[in-house]
Amino acid sequence: MGSLEGILTGFQVAFSVEGVLFVLIGVFVGTFIGMLPGLGPISAIAVMIPVTFGMDPTPALVMMAGVYYGAVFGGSTSSILLNAPGISGTVATSFDGYPMAQQGKAGKALAIAAISSFIGGTISVLLLMMLAPMLSSVAISFGPPAYFALMFLGLTAITSLSEGSTSKALISAVVGFMVVTIGIDAQTGTQRFTFGNANLLEGIDFLVIALGLFALAEVCTLIIKRKDLSLDNTHKLGSLKITKQEAKEMSGPVTRQSFMGFVLGVLPGAGATIASFIGYITEKRIAKKPDEFGKGSVRGLAAPEAANNAATSGAFVPLLSLGIPGSGTTAVLLGAFLVLGVQPGPLLMTDRPEIFWGIIASMYIGNVFLLILNLPLIPYISKILKIPRPLLISLVIMFSIIGVYAISFSTFDLYMLLLFGVVGFLMRLFSFPAPPFILAFILGGMMEQSFRQSLTISNGNYMIFVKEPISLTLLLIGLLSFAFPIIGHLRKRKG
Amino acid sequence: MKKYLLMLLFVFLTVLAVACSNDETSNGDANGDWEPEQPIEIVAPAGAGGGWDTTARMAAKVFSEEGIIEEDIGVVNKPGGGGAVGWAYIAGHEGSAHNLFVASPPLILVPLNGQSEYGYDDFTPLANMIADYGAFAVREDAPWNDLNELFEDMKEDPESISVVGTSSPGSMDHIQFVQIAKAAGVDVTKIKYVTDPEGVGLTQLLNGSVEVFSTGVSETIEQVKAGTIKVLGVTAEERLEGEVLEEFPTAIEQGIDATFVNWRGFFGPPNMDEAAVKYYEAKFKELSDSEEFADIRSQYGWNEMYMDSEEYKSFLDEQNEEVQSLLDELGLGE
The missing domain is CATH 3.40.190.10 (Periplasmic binding protein-like II)
Incomplete structure (x- = not known):
């Protein structure tokens, strides 16, 4: 069966009454669960698996896919309104989304996020449809050295992620690196910094740190500043309208990050979180006014939102065409496929074209539904901000606790959440920026593992990192981005 | 809006309450036939969607749907430490006849690597199901x-x-x-x-x-x-x-x-009552022989491998010894 014929089959599936209905159910459940702080696609998919028992696989999987990208779509809401990331992929969204909401532009921020998500989702579905048969070779093109180089490139942005003191940003990043080493080391099986505690063997979950450093630290700050009247802006929803100027500002980052996010999503192990951070960093680097980032920049909000939604569609490439789950979430999704008796892999496209193309085609509809669902809901959702401050603060704390508890059902993690909340608050007090910590935590683990995998494979020969073109190119770009600011600085001095 | 938030709060608190409740009691009757008197909990010492989780959920499903066990069965995920967190939890239910868990070779490997306080010999093997x-x-x-x-x-x-x-x-x-x-x-x-x-x-x-x-x-x-x-x-x-x-x-x-x-079966807490072990052995045998479970086995590509408590125990002892000597040779064991 040719691709074109397959695509047509897919649209037939997607536009059938059943297809449309289940996409709608999927994205509705996904986006709703995604909006709750701490509850993300994994919880959403796990909740829906029992619902699919006994269903016909095609509509069931169309629905499950909808749950997945719906959750990523909705995840931005709590990042923007409460600084409490709904999912790991929307931590970067809070960098500019939350300041924007504090300036009384919550409605606009949510609208920008929804539209960027929609465009990111749609562009990547188009790419997925056009390139799916070829993309499986892209998905496997990255060996350990290339992953190392990619993470290295991401890390070169640490200092650009923060205002003020460079040394404080670096200290924050180093601590992030240290925290990610906690747990059983995958390459040797040795325990590192676990102090004999079984709860630390698998390391600390990303969400525990994100909710601690962002949501709880923010709560502490709000409590301390409770008499500060300048914060009253946060009660305002503001206009939803995006001005021409803003639309113009958005267009560049959204387009670029839709493509880049998609490619990063295709790589197993990279995914929405890394895509959103790299998207944010890249846009900040190439922006004419990088100073605006972190203070409610339209670009800074649009970039990660386009990137994480694009990456989510991208993640379907290794999942569907290779049967490789590139992340914890897609691993659970793979489980959902298997329950329904569908084995994703290189043969899925030819053996079950209605499923392969049906899922992809349904994503168009899903993204349109998500936009229609999310935009009109904005005024209602942002009413959350009208909730009296003490109640709102309690709600944020409660949802953070539920979110963390839902990951592992362990009270130990709740103590860790508390600990990181305190750490985050102290970091704010002494103006240590949190984003470098988070970035080092996300990239550091994978960077270390791929570094050591590479050296094991090459018997300790460092040439492995410059031998293949992908890793060499990425390393060079990384070095250049280090060098440019320094050169520029030196020139200024001379001048 | 407030009403909905309250409702949501209520739903979550209910979920939390259910998730947190433990059943501590157990009344084994060593003389006669033992029957469960309260809902049975099966722990999957890992997150949702993995092999342990799937096995536990499928077993619970067939148990209930086919009426092999009348009492309610709940599957609970206790991820962490490659199983160690879940095992520690079960070890805390010593003697209980209503708390089971699903296990496979990591129950031998993880303790031998020094990553869990509790090992296979701390628990009561009930029945192996698949390979x-x-x-x-x-x-x-x-x-x-x-x-x-x-x-x-x-x-x-x-x-x-x-x-x-x-x-x-x-x-x-x-x-x-x-x-x-x-x-x-x-x-x-x-x-x-x-x-x-x-x-x-x-x-x-x-x-x-x-x-x-x-x-x-x-x-x-x-x-x-x-x-x-x-x-x-x-x-x-x-x-x-x-x-x-x-x-x-x-x-x-x-x-x-x-x-x-890669064996996979079910265990109880330390010192489970003999009558309860007999009860579960028989029920798991019935499950293993059922058509419904056979369908599930073929769907997931699992092979049938039933062992009763006694056989299971000596099988595990053998496995443990083999792995121990391998780890010693590799310099990995404790």
Whole structure:
């Protein structure tokens, strides 16, 4: 069966009454669960698996896919309104989304996020449809050295992620690196910094740190500043309208990050979180006014939102065409496929074209539904901000606790959440920026593992990192981005 | 809006309350037949969607749907520490007859690697249900056509061949390879083993970063069908059944006298009452023999492997000893 014929089959599936209905159910459940702080696609998919028992696989999987990208779509809401990331992929969204909401532009921020998500989702579905048969070779093109180089490139942005003191940003990043080493080391099986505690063997979950450093630290700050009247802006929803100027500002980052996010999503192990951070960093680097980032920049909000939604569609490439789950979430999704008796892999496209193309085609509809669902809901959702401050603060704390508890059902993690909340608050007090910590935590683990995998494979020969073109190119770009600011600085001095 | 928030709060609190409640009581009656008196909890010491979770949920489903066990059965996820957190939880329910858990080789491997306080001999084995086996795959265009060719090259030039698995050294993907390689005379301390914790070992094999992929048999089927990889050997005693699977040669038929079973079964807390053990043995036997569970086995590619409590115990003792000596040789054990 040719691709074109397959695509047509897919649209037939997607536009059938059943297809449309289940996409709608999927994205509705996904986006709703995604909006709750701490509850993300994994919880959403796990909740829906029992619902699919006994269903016909095609509509069931169309629905499950909808749950997945719906959750990523909705995840931005709590990042923007409460600084409490709904999912790991929307931590970067809070960098500019939350300041924007504090300036009384919550409605606009949510609208920008929804539209960027929609465009990111749609562009990547188009790419997925056009390139799916070829993309499986892209998905496997990255060996350990290339992953190392990619993470290295991401890390070169640490200092650009923060205002003020460079040394404080670096200290924050180093601590992030240290925290990610906690747990059983995958390459040797040795325990590192676990102090004999079984709860630390698998390391600390990303969400525990994100909710601690962002949501709880923010709560502490709000409590301390409770008499500060300048914060009253946060009660305002503001206009939803995006001005021409803003639309113009958005267009560049959204387009670029839709493509880049998609490619990063295709790589197993990279995914929405890394895509959103790299998207944010890249846009900040190439922006004419990088100073605006972190203070409610339209670009800074649009970039990660386009990137994480694009990456989510991208993640379907290794999942569907290779049967490789590139992340914890897609691993659970793979489980959902298997329950329904569908084995994703290189043969899925030819053996079950209605499923392969049906899922992809349904994503168009899903993204349109998500936009229609999310935009009109904005005024209602942002009413959350009208909730009296003490109640709102309690709600944020409660949802953070539920979110963390839902990951592992362990009270130990709740103590860790508390600990990181305190750490985050102290970091704010002494103006240590949190984003470098988070970035080092996300990239550091994978960077270390791929570094050591590479050296094991090459018997300790460092040439492995410059031998293949992908890793060499990425390393060079990384070095250049280090060098440019320094050169520029030196020139200024001379001048 | 407020009303909805309150409702939401209520729903979550209910969920929390249910998730947190423990059943501590147990009334084993050693003289007569024992019957459960309250809902039974089966712990999957891992997150949702994995092998333990699936086995527990499928068993619970068939138990209830077929009326094998009347009492309600709830599956609870206790992830963390590769199982250690869940085991510690069950160990805290000493003597309870209503708290079970599902386990497989990590229950032996993790404690031997010094990563869990509790091991298989702390718990009460009830019944083993299924078996799964390991497979060693190479790229379709690789120079080796059977395990012996691969192992010969590994003996000659151990530096040229890397093996990838999803779990860390000392755990399943590693040990199953080491076990077979050792029987073939390879110096196991020289095996280059790389862990890909993101679960993309297959990617590393396909793009040529590594030479061998050590994994479960079912994970290789689709790629073999597509002609991208070939399976040099599986760790089962006899050839497996099923399309594609039946074409995989065992290590034994290649003259390498070693196997590795990824067994999976159910356990109770320490010192479970003898009458309750008898009860569960019989129920799990009924489950294993049911048509519904047979369907589930074939759907997931699991093999039937029922053992009652007694057999299970001595099987585990044997397995433990084998792994212990391997880990000693590798310098990994405690």
